[in-house]
Each structure stands twice: as structure tokens, then as C-alpha cells.
Amino acid sequence: MRFLEDMILKLGSVDRRFIFILIGLAVLIPLMRPIDLPIRTTPTTEKVYNAIEEIPANSKVLMSFDYGPSTKPEIHPMTLGVMRQVLRNGHQIYITCLWPDGLYMALDALEEINQEFELVEYEDYVLLGFRPGNEAIVKGLASDLRKVYTVDSKGTMLADIPMMEGVNNLKDFQFIFTGSAGYPGTFEWVQYGGDPTGVPLSSGTTSIQVNEVMPYVQSGQVKGILAGMPGAAEYESLINTPGIAIQGMAAQSFAHLVIVLFIVLGNLAYFITERRERKY
Amino acid sequence: MVLKRYIPIGIVAFFGSLTLFGWFIDNESIEAFVNDDATQWYDIIASFAIFLGALNLLKLQFLKVVKRQSGWQYSVVAIASFFFAFTIGFFMKGAFFVGEEVYFTQGAAEQAIIASGSTETVKAVEWGAHISTEGGLFKWMFDNIFTPLSATMFALLAFYVASASYRAFRARNFEATLLLLAGIIIMLGRVPVGSLITPWMVMYLLVFVGTIFVNTYIRSRKIVFGVFVLGLVGVTLLGMNMNWSPTEPAIFFLPSLQEWIYTVPNLAGARAIMIGIGLGIIVTSLRYIFGLEKSYIGDQ
């Protein structure tokens, strides 16, 4: 028993670079040797899926790419999944970005989706692009979209785009989805977009933001939420299109297990030290 | 004093009041100004602020190089990178179309036409669209320089979170134990591995932890051993009698338990924090509008 306690104490004072190596291996090995793990969906993810399924036929869906490359692994699979579900159901997509990097995330997403759907610009989608201004942009979209966007991301006048006919503010959309990594994002869409206009709104956020957005989900201001990469994996399983989120779940699972073991070991070492100090 | 203090305070008071009361005033021209022009001006000034930030950065890096401060060589790298990206953004279109193919320079596009013997002409993108053109030089810089750096900076934190979990997170008291338990249940319950841990395993683990707890108070080995065996047998018999499936009882099934914690007690705490922050922001905004808060002009 004493030997075991001494070993745990020794592990408690190991150089942190060994911990870095262990975490690195816990993530790298499952990525190089993929393992299939069962994906169990949660009610909050199912709410997003059902909300999109319930959109009336031939609707206009506004998607906001409010994330950048630093959070792409978490949110990009969500936006790809939502685009797939929306396009499969025959709706049109209008893309806006509150983050400057969001424009490039949108371009990447369109390039990937185009391989499946053979999209026609200005018939299936319009890439409105990025505008700086954070919540002011959302407020502007809620009142007069054409004052915020006179041209799309390629410089084409909105007046010359047939798909933009009859689209003047947020109320002309039947659904809003935001892939959000922080500020501006879900909060701003709820406060200045969804709540004032009553347009149904769903969101996919980074894991860190999920807790902050949860009260909106319970109150119904946001119709469900995709919570980080696990949420994206659940969504991919719901739309039957496995992607990088599902592929990453094994690595995510093992990394979490390793961290939980670290926490338990660290606390065991702490309790042993406390007990010995009390004895003496 | 007027220029440096009273005019800024007046600007905040005027435009703040106009924006706030603009939500409630039913006047077309005021609404049009508040919803459209006022927000456009906000965006424009924010854009100039970005330029100011970039200029400040250059100033600091230049001073470091000129004064030969420690690490000045790296400042040369920062300045060179800045001018490299600045040139791509402002002085090079970087996207010349020959049919569907995109080339970084006009020369490369023309050479491609000559090499293929095509009759196509070179089409350059418009200024402004060049930063969003797929295949263009600006996008290349974004994909291969900005993205890896930005993403990896954040990814580094994964290692430090693991190291902190090991070295710093201690269950020193009841509150800290609650925090750690909630964190562990969420971490395991939200990922697929959580659904592989059956409730039976969790219950056996609880029996083990309970036995350790009993051992701290009762020193008799026979009693402690008896408690442990009784616990294991009791759980097993109960499960067999109740015919529990691999996901029952739900209260010990990690995904169900984490779902309950996430949507009930966690929600309560998060909602309280949200309401508290909301009240704080309303009060602070009103303080700015009424001129009581002047920190933006450097006053305490």
C-alpha cells in the first residue's frame, strides 16, 4: 500500500512535458488509427435537426458564418451539416458573416458542398459576405438588409440578383442559423435578430460558449444548440453523413479519459500528501 | 478642455441617447438614421481603429529595431511579414482568371494561355473582390499562413488545460468537489466513450468509493471487507431482479446524468450569471450615456 502511495506521489511531480506527450499521443493515435464509436444524440441537437426539418417548403434560410480558422474544427462540420440538410430539403441559402474570417470559412464550405450538390450561384445560394459592425450589422439586417449590403462578396449589385427579390430584412427569411465562435455571434443574433423579428433561430457554438447560450435554449429563444465537436458529430449522425466530427470523436473520447485520469491521480496524490502531513 | 473632454462626453450622450431611444421612437427619419447611417458610421470608425492598431504595432516594432532592444531581430520578421501581407492586400490583385483557372499574377496567366494555345483572355478580379476570391493570392496567404498560426495558438491551450487539470485542480472542499465532479461527468458523458461505461460499472465504482469512506471511520478489516462484498452483491442482485438494460438505471448512466446536470442545475447557475451580467451591462451603458462613466477618455 505504501509502495502504491509512493508511486502515486512520484507521478504527481512528473515534468509537465510528459503530460504534453501523453495528451498528444491520446489525440494523435486515434486519428491515425480510426476507431468507430457509437454516437448518441442529445435532445438539444435533435431540436436543431427538427427545427430545420419543420421549415416550410421552398424557404429562404439565412446562415451566418461567425467563426474563424481557430475554431474551424468545431463549427465547420456543423455549418456543412446544416447546409446539407437545408439543400436536401430544397431551400435557398443566404450567407452572411459577422467575422472577417467567416467569409473564408463560407468559401471553403461552399467549395466542399459544391462537390455533392453542384450548386448554382444566385439560384441555390448567395454569398453576401462580411460586414464589420458586430451587433450593428444584425440590427441593420433586421431593419433594412439593402442598406447593409448593396453588393455581395463578388461586387455584384443585390438589385441584379434574382434570388434577392423580395428580401429586404430578416423577416423575409424563414430560418436563421449561426455558427458562432464568440463575439459577435449567437448572443447578438438573439438580441437583435431572433427576438425582435420572431424568426426561428438555431445555433452551433464552440464548446466553451455552450454554457452561456444554454439559457436561451431552455427559454426557446434559440431552437436547440449544436455543442462543439460532439454536437457536430451527433448532427452528422442525424443527417446520415459522417464527416470530420464523427472521425474526431475517438480522439476526443480518449483525450477526455486521459484528462479525467490525470485529475483523479492528481487528487489521489493530494489526499495522500494531506494524510501524511496530518499524521506528522 | 472642451475638445478633449466635453465634446467626447457630449458625443456619447447624444448618440447613445439617440440609439437607445431610437428603439422606442416611431419617427421614420430618426429610425432610418439610427438603424442605417449611425451603424454604418460605427463600422467605418471601427475600421479606422483597426488601421490605428496596425500603425501602432508598426511603430512599436520599428522602435524596437532602431533601439536594438532585446529580440529586435524578431521585430524585423514582424515588420517584413506585415509589409508582405499589406502588399498582397492593397497593391496586388493576386487573382487573374483564365477561364476557370486562377493565377496569382498577370504574367503567369498570360504564360498559361501561351502554353495551352487557348484563345481565352486574362480577366482580373475587381479591387475588393480580390480578398475573397477562391484561389487568389490573398486567400492563399489566409489558408497557409494566417490559419495555421491562428488555429495552433488556440490548440496549444489543450496541452495546458491537461497540465493544469493534473497539477492544480484539487478537491479541497465541498464546492471544489462539486465543480470537479460536474466537470468529469460532463467530459465523459458528452463523448461516445461515456455511453460505453455502463451504469453497473458506475455503481460498482460507487461501492468501491463508499468502502474507502467507511474504512476511514471503521478500522476493522472484516467489517470493511463485508461492506464491500455486500455492496457488490447487492448491486448485482438488484440489477438482475429489476432486469436493468445496459443504460439503466438512467441516474447512473453517464450520458443521461450529464444531460440532467447540463439542463437543470447547470442551467440555473448559467441563467443567474446571464441575468446578473445583463443587469450590469444595462447599468454601465446608462452610466456611459449619462456621462457618469468617463473611462474611455482616461478619467477614473
Added chain:
Amino acid sequence: MAFSTIFGAWIAAFLTLGILSYLYRDNPFYKIAEHVFVGVSAAYWAATFYWTQIYPNLFGRLFPKDGPFSFIAEVDFNHEFNILYLFPLLLGIMMLLSIFKQFNWMARWGIAYTVGIAAGLKAYGYLSSNVLSQISASAVDIFSGSLPFFNMSGDSVFNNIIILVGTVSALMYFYFSREQTGSYGKFTRLGIYFLMISFGASFGFAVMGRISLLIGRFNDLIKFSDPSYNYGTFWMLGLIVAILAYWSFKNPEKQEV
């Protein structure tokens, strides 16, 4: 694969591994990558904001086609000339001039404008969505009999009571104008427990988020190690490890006293 794609992948691998080398210790590769990030991101943001906002929305309204200033420049985005836009131009120029010490105060006008607009926007937004809507969502149905008593993952009387009690007790904890003793103190203590559960859940989600980002980076490094990218990751890893080993030998780590 195009040379620019392969070359770009090698640069991406080098920069990624350079940042990750910080895990070993602070070193020249990390410093180079960090300073490249600083320089490139400043210019990237400046270019993006200029071409998406200043050029179409400011210059587009001050120098439109057939406008009074079209002799200076013509920026055609179908806007009409609007002389009021001289105001944000003035504030913007003042902001830029503030880089000189004697004109430091000039930035205050632009900052004041943004503070005023943000204060007006946020006061209403937070009041409506974060306070009133959340309070009304806390007032839940527990007496009508339409809900089950307990449910692990859906609406139930028990869950709604817990949410209500937790929200009120945690909010009462934040009221520091009254001493938290006696029964009031016990109730606020309950609020602390709810807050601890919330922080624990936030910690769990934070870990989840960071690991997800690491998965993304490793996925890219694995992609760039492919033969189609000429084994870029392996070459860059070998280069960095070799040079770092030599550098570590020449600069041994100082032992902490």
C-alpha cells in the same frame, strides 16, 4: 498538385510545428512564428476592413459616380452622395492622427462615438433578451398537472423547481449589499453550489473545446504528411527537431531555484 499548394502546405506545417515547439520551451522557431502571426494578422485585418467597409461604404458615398467629388475619384457602388459621411471620415482621420503624441486626444472623439452607439444598442438588447426573457422563462408551469413529476432529460415539475430555486438562490448570492448570514446565508450557500456545478460544466466544456481544436491541427498535419504534399510534415518536423536539438545543446535550460 500545383506548386503553390504544396509550397503553402510546407509553410503551414512549418508554422504549426513552430508554434507547437513552445511546449518544449520558448525557442527561436516559436518566436519567428509568433512574430509572423503578429505582422500578417495586422495587415490582414487592415486589408479586410478597408475593402469591405471603408472602400464601398465610405468612399462609395463620398465619391460616387457623377457626385460632386467625382473629379477626385469615382467609387461606384450605386450609392448616392451623402455629405453627412464627412463626419465618420473626420473621426476616422482624427483616430489615425492620434498615433502622434501631441494628437493623442483626437482618438477620443471616435472612441466616444463607438461607445455611445454600443451603449445604446446593448442596453436595450440585454434588457430585452437577457433579463426580461430569462426571468419569464424561469416562471414555469408546476401546478397544472400537464408535466410529469420527474424526467431525466425533458420538462418535469421537479426539474423546473430545481431551476427556479437555483436561479433565485444564485442571484441572491450576487447581492452583496446585505450580509449573508443566518437563513439568508444558508440559501445563498445553496446558490454557490449551483454556481459551482455551472463552473464545473464550463470547465468540462472548455476542455472539450480545446481538445477539438487540437484535433483540427493534428488532422491538418496528418494531411500534409501525405506523399501528394511531398511529406511536408515529416521534412519540417525533422528540420525543427534537428535544429532545436542543436540549439538546446548550446543553450541548456536554466534550472529553477
